Structure formats: C-alpha cells, structure tokens
Amino acid sequence: AQSVTQPDIHITVSEGASLELRCNYSYGATPYLFWYVQSPGQGLQLLLKYFSGDTLVQGIKGFEAEFKRSQSSFNLRKPSVHWSDAAEYFCAVGETSYDKVIFGPGTSLSVIP
Amino acid sequence: KAGVTQTPRYLIKTRGQQVTLSCSPISGHRSVSWYQQTPGQGLQFLFEYFSETQRNKGNFPGRFSGRQFSNSRSEMNVSTLELGDSALYLCASSMTGVHETQYFGPGTRLLVL
Numbered sequence: 001a002q003s004v005t006q007p008d009i010h011i012t013v014s015e016g017a018s019l020e021l022r023c024n025y026s027y028g029a030t031p032y033l034f035w036y037v038q039s040p041g042q043g044l045q046l047l048l049k050y051f052s053g054d055t056l057v058q059g060i061k062g063f064e065a066e067f068k069r070s071q072s073s074f075n076l077r078k079p080s081v082h083w084s085d086a087a088e089y090f091c092a093v094g095e096t097s098y099d100k101v102i103f104g105p106g107t108s109l110s111v112i113p
Numbered sequence: 114k115a116g117v118t119q120t121p122r123y124l125i126k127t128r129g130q131q132v133t134l135s136c137s138p139i140s141g142h143r144s145v146s147w148y149q150q151t152p153g154q155g156l157q158f159l160f161e162y163f164s165e166t167q168r169n170k171g172n173f174p175g176r177f178s179g180r181q182f183s184n185s186r187s188e189m190n191v192s193t194l195e196l197g198d199s200a201l202y203l204c205a206s207s208m209t210g211v212h213e214t215q216y217f218g219p220g221t222r223l224l225v226l
Binding site: 104 | 146148158161169171205212215218219220
C-alpha cells in the first residue's frame with residue numbers, strides 16, 4: 001500500500017540555522033512528489049513539486065528538495081531559516097495510476113529567535 | 114485571480130444533524146478535491162470531482178458525499194454527524210487533477226457537539 005512518512009513530528013531550529021525535513025514514501029512507480037506548508041489559520045500552500053527531470057527542485061521562499069529514488073526520499077531543505085518559516089510542513093505523494101494524493105502526517109517547525 | 118473560497122468558515126452542529134459545505138474553485142479550474150484534517154489522522158483524502166463526475170474516493174463512510182456543479186463549484190455533505198466528524202475540511206482546486214499543483218482554500222472548521 002502507498003504510504004508517506006515524515007519521521008520528525010516536531011523540529012525546533014534557531015533563526016539563521018539550516019533546516020532539513022525528511023520525507024520517505026512507499027510507491028510502486030515513479031511518484032509525483034510535493035511539499036506543502038500550512039501556517040496557523042491558513043490553508044496549505046505549495047512550496048515545490050517534482051514530477052520528473054532534475055532531482056533537485058527549487059521552490060518558493062528559498063526552499064529546495066532532492067528526490068532520491070534509491071532511498072525513496074524527498075527531503076526538504078533551507079539554508080537559513082527565518083522566524084516566519086514556523087509552520088506545519090506536509091510531504092505529499094501521488095502516482096500516475098491513481099487520481100489521489102497521499103499526505104504525510106506533517107512536521108511542525110518552531111523557530112527560536 | 115481570486116483564490117479558492119470555502120463557506121462557511123466555521124460551523125457548529127450536534128450529533129445526528131447533517132451539514133453541507135461549499136467550495137468555489139479558482140476560475141478555470143475543473144478539478145476539486147476535498148480533504149479532512151484532524152490532529153489524530155492528519156490530512157485524509159475524501160474525494161475528487163472533475164467536470165461534475167466523481168473520479169476518486171477515499172476511505173470514508175457513505176455518510177460523506179459530494180457533488181460538483183457545471184460551474185465547477187462543489188459541495189460536500191455529511192449526514193448523521195458523529196463527534197468524530199469534527200475537523201477542518203479543506204477544499205483544493207487544480208486545472209485538471211490532483212497531480213498538478215492544488216490550490217487550497219482556508220477550510221471550514223466543523224465542530225460536532
């Protein structure tokens with residue numbers, strides 16, 4: 001069965017520090033991969049997505065993610081975190097043969113000034 | 114372009130009642146998906162509509178239903194409400210399907226007493 005795991009429920013980083021949020025998936029074929037962010041009281045916003053091609057994907061707000069097929073991972077990174085990045089981050093995976101996207105449980109990010 | 118709008122934003126119902134939530138997608142978008150978000154279960158896919166047809170459905174009981182109108186606006190209905198139906202219900206729209214960028218609305222927060 002398809003599944004998405006985000007091993008870290010909560011992460012705290014200092015402002016200016018680097019960030020890496022982990023995402024692992026279990027899918028049969030080449031997946032579509034997404035990272036969404038949800039700020040308090042807000043809907044979800046797409047940060048970046050991977051469909052094919054270059055495995056390093058650039059997104060909005062200075063985020064990037066790398067698709068590693070051998071590790072079934074799609075980790076999100078940011079070199080320098082800002083206080084406004086505090087939010088809930090969701091990894092999501094879809095597959096061409098299915099008309100639905102599965103979301104991971106989310107990682108809550110806190111940023112210390 | 115206006116974003117995805119959902120009405121109402123907040124709703125309080127009692128067990129056994131039914132509720133209808135509305136979603137207006139971004140102009141030109143023909144795919145509308147619904148998700149339920151709870152602290153315990155995370156984001157779960159309910160169903161997706163495209164051109165007034167339900168294309169896919171998540172693992173929810175038949176009490177959860179939806180429809181889409183010719184103008185792409187969508188409604189979801191929950192009958193015989195249970196306490197466990199208390200959640201944030203998110204609607205997302207995209208041009209043709211969930212494998213594209215989905216644009217999420219702010220959600221309707223439903224509280225069942």
